[in-house]
Amino acid sequence: MDSRAAYCSNCGKAQPRANPEAISFLDGMSNRTASMLCYIPVFGVIPAIVFLAAHRFRGNMRVRFDAFQSLYLFLGWLIISSAIPVLIWQSGWGLEHAFLGCLKLVLFICWVYLLVKAAKTEQVRLPILGDLAARSTMEQL
Numbered sequence: 001m002d003s004r005a006a007y008c009s010n011c012g013k014a015q016p017r018a019n020p021e022a023i024s025f026l027d028g029m030s031n032r033t034a035s036m037l038c039y040i041p042v043f044g045v046i047p048a049i050v051f052l053a054a055h056r057f058r059g060n061m062r063v064r065f066d067a068f069q070s071l072y073l074f075l076g077w078l079i080i081s082s083a084i085p086v087l088i089w090q091s092g093w094g095l096e097h098a099f100l101g102c103l104k105l106v107l108f109i110c111w112v113y114l115l116v117k118a119a120k121t122e123q124v125r126l127p128i129l130g131d132l133a134a135r136s137t138m139e140q141l
Contacts, residue, residue, distance in 0.1 A: 026056045032121050034063045038070040039115040041108055045074040061137055066118060068133035069126060073114075076129070077107050 007014055026034075034057060037047040048067035057063045080103050088096045110126065117124045125134065 026051075026054050031060060031063050032118070034060075035066040035118040035121075036115060038063075038066045039111055039118050041111040041115075042074070042077065044070050044111070048074075062123060064137045065123065065133050066114075068136040069114070069129055072129040072132050073107065073110060073126070077104070080104055080107065 005015060006017075034047070034051050038044050038051065040047070048070040051057045051063055051067045052071075057067075080100060084100060085097070088100075114124055114126075125131070
C-alpha cells in the first residue's frame with residue numbers, strides 16, 4: 001500500500017495522515033534578501049517588524065540590526081514628516097519648510113544607500129541610529 005494514499009486500497013477506509021510541518025514563507029529567504037527588504041524606503045518598516053517577530057531571524061544579528069536601524073530611520077521620517085511641520089505651522093512657509101524638505105531628502109538618500117549596501121552584503125552603521133540599533137539588537141536576545 002502506498003504511504004501517501006488517502007484511502008486504503010483493500011477496504012476503502014480513510015488513512016490517518018501525519019501532520020505536515022508548517023512551512024513559513026520566510027524559510028526560503030536569504031539573510032541578504034531580508035536585510036534588503038528592511039531598507040525599502042518608507043514601506044520597509046513592515047518587513048522589518050515581521051523579521052523582528054519571526055522565529056527564523058531571532059538569532060540572526062545582521063538581519064535584526066538592519067531591521068532595528070530601518071525602524072529608527074522610519075521613526076525619524078515620521079518625526080520630520082508629521083510632528084515637526086505641525087509645530088512650525090504657525091511660523092509660516094519660510095526657510096523652515098525648505099529645511100524640512102532637505103532633511104526628508106537626506107533620509108530618503110540614506111534609505112537608498114543602505115539598500116544598496118545591504119544588496120552588497122555590507123553592513124553600515126549610521127552615526128546615532130546605528131548605535132541605537134546595535135543596542136536594541138543586543139537587548140532583545
